[in-house]
Amino acid sequence: MYTVIGTAKSRAARVLWMLEELGQAYDHVAAPPRSEGVTAFNPAGKVPVLIEDGTPITDSTAIIQYLADKHGQLTHPAGTLERARQDSLTQFLLDEFDAALWMAARHSFVLPEELRHAAIKNTLRWEFERSQKTLVHRMGEGPFIMGEMMTVPDIILTHCGNWALGAKFPITEHRLTEYLDRMRRRPAYSRVMSQWK
Structure with a gap:
């Protein structure tokens, strides 16, 4: 199960959309940037944050490329x-x-x-x-x-x-x-x- 932190008005929309396209279950915490719910995982206060197995991943592009690679969809294979x-x-x-x-x-x-x-x-x-x-x-x-x-x-x-x-x-x-x-x-x-x- 993934947790996505950040409102759908932010770049978190990219992560939420990727998870929807992949058909993956997730929890969504619609916390605004620089709020306590964000800075606990990203000291810069920026959203989105993806949490998987207790590990936070930041930066929307890094997150969506990671998800695409992990699930083998919406991406071409690395090295091609x-x-x-x-x-x-x-x-x-x-x-x-x-x-x-x-x-x-x-x-x-x-x-x-x-x-x-x-x-x-x-x-x-x-x-x-x-x-x-x-x-x-x-x-x-x-x-x-x-x-x-x-x-x-x-x-x-x-x-x-x-x-x-x-x-x-x-x-x-x-x-x-x-x-x-x-x-x-x-x-x-x-x-x-x-x-x-």
Whole structure:
């Protein structure tokens, strides 16, 4: 049995979705970042935290890749060219999508008010639009980012797409809009989003 700590409004949604896709049982503790229920397992106070056999694992990407590897689903095997492509897409999404959205969040509500610079968000939106153009050229033919098989980067990209819309970062590429609409119709995704409160 797994325990996932973090609200479905956070990157914990990625872990919850992965577990739903894998059909694995889990307990969900919807603790907010930096709360006592989080810092007991992650001194940085960040969510998500996955606990398995009393061992906490942090960082959403590390967690979902671990779960995919452990259960042999939603991933290509380590040491294959397909896995190298998968990992490359994962890193691209973290560097170009997740990082821009997190920087915008920091300058919106995370940093102390005197350290926030609202103007940086215009630059980040511009970079986000450019990254979308690059991404659509890297997407495979098929319903998922790599083609016919759903993999770890699909969870990251869909989560970032939702985050972008909430942060008023427009999705400008039609192919990406269609992709996000398709991913949001997945039953496992719907089960996680029903926890979004």
